[in-house]
Amino acid sequence: MAIEFTKYQGLGNDFILVDNRSNPEPVVTPEQAVKMCDRHFGIGADGVIFALPGENVSDYTMRIFNSDGSEPEMCGNGIRCLAAFLVDLEGDNSKSKYHINTLAGEIIPEIMPDGQIKVDMGFPRLLAGEIPTTLAPKDEKVVNRPLEVAGKSWDVTCVSMGNPHCITFVDDVAAIELEKIGPQFETHSAFPQKTNTEFIQVVSSDYVKMRVWERGAGITLACGTGACATLVAGVLAGKCGRKATVELPGGCLQIEWSEVDQKVYMTGPAQKVFAGNI
Numbered sequence: 001m002a003i004e005f006t007k008y009q010g011l012g013n014d015f016i017l018v019d020n021r022s023n024p025e026p027v028v029t030p031e032q033a034v035k036m037c038d039r040h041f042g043i044g045a046d047g048v049i050f051a052l053p054g055e056n057v058s059d060y061t062m063r064i065f066n067s068d069g070s071e072p073e074m075c076g077n078g079i080r081c082l083a084a085f086l087v088d089l090e091g092d093n094s095k096s097k098y099h100i101n102t103l104a105g106e107i108i109p110e111i112m113p114d115g116q117i118k119v120d121m122g123f124p125r126l127l128a129g130e131i132p133t134t135l136a137p138k139d140e141k142v143v144n145r146p147l148e149v150a151g152k153s154w155d156v157t158c159v160s161m162g163n164p165h166c167i168t169f170v171d172d173v174a175a176i177e178l179e180k181i182g183p184q185f186e187t188h189s190a191f192p193q194k195t196n197t198e199f200i201q202v203v204s205s206d207y208v209k210m211r212v213w214e215r216g217a218g219i220t221l222a223c224g225t226g227a228c229a230t231l232v233a234g235v236l237a238g239k240c241g242r243k244a245t246v247e248l249p250g251g252c253l254q255i256e257w258s259e260v261d262q263k264v265y266m267t268g269p270a271q272k273v274f275a276g277n278i
Ligand SMILES: N[C@H](CCC[C@H](N)C(=O)O)C(=O)O
Pocket: 013, 066, 071, 072, 073, 074, 075, 076, 077, 078, 163, 164, 196, 214, 215, 216, 217, 220, 222, 223, 224, 225, 226
């Protein structure tokens, strides 16, 4: 069965988007998603994202398969790409704000006048039991706690944006051997659902540099939920303010942890690359 798709990217974190509005179940299996994401034998992407019918009061439902076939709760760059995709699909009937149902709760992307997309990413989850991690009692936060990885003790801060993130502040992100230690963080026994792993270099209280090893995807050029988790971790660890630019290898995101509603807001681009079928 031919599958029509449109390729989008958000700061180089790239996705295959599928119009799944006529079916409550994804029309692609996780195994097929792995093949589609292969950068030599397939289309090539960090994941496959489905625009499914909405539930309750939401306009649509988003589901995503990572390039290893696993299904995460949410994807920040991905939901900006989904919003751009929906505008394309809906044409003249398109809206500027969508209520999207996800496994991380309701997420609300808004297309701004300058074409950037601002996303209400909801509330961060801060307790060990919500990450989830065994690094602290389940009703405590995990801020600058030691974690033994690759024969070294790292001070980590854990935050969930619906998906788990383990954040480590370092003096020089370029010096981190991500391909060597990323997998050891991702699959560490302290993370029952595995984890995304971010290394952060604080340039100033409103500018940080980040590199990421993603759960189920490996090194990516950007991670939206990771950038949100990073800002929250920076506030908890006293390293940055509640609004900052997060510089990723693929470009910059503007992140704010609102003091008004305690939600996290992410603003960044999403670009269509090409359409096709497979
Ligand atoms: N690999 C991530 C999902 C994609 C998140 C990332 N691409 C983002 O932009 O948030 C996970 O398993 O939680």
